[in-house]
Amino acid sequence: MLPQQLLVIETPTAFRHTSAAVGSFRVDMRIHVIKTPPAPLMDGFDVRDMRANHIYEIDSRTANYLIIAGYAVRADDESEPVE
Secondary structure: OOOOOOOOOOOOEEEEOOOOOOOOHHHEEEEEEOOOOOOOOOOOOOOOOOOOOOOEEEHHHHHHHHHHHHOOOOOOOOOOOOO
C-alpha cells in the first residue's frame, strides 16, 4: 500500500471558507440593489432580504444573478454602509 500524499493549497485572502462544506470557498461581492426582487426565491437564489437602494456584501453567485437579472449593480464605493 502506497502512503497517501497531502496536498496543501494556499488561497488568496479574497476567498473565504464557508462552513457549508469542507473545501468549499465563497467569494463575496458588493452590490447596490436598484430594484427589489419580486419573489423571495428566484431560480434557486434566496433573495428575500434584498431591498432597493441598499448595498449588500453577498456571495458572488447570487450577486452576479441579481446583476444579470437587472436588480442590482456592482458597488465599488466602500464609503457606503453594507447591509
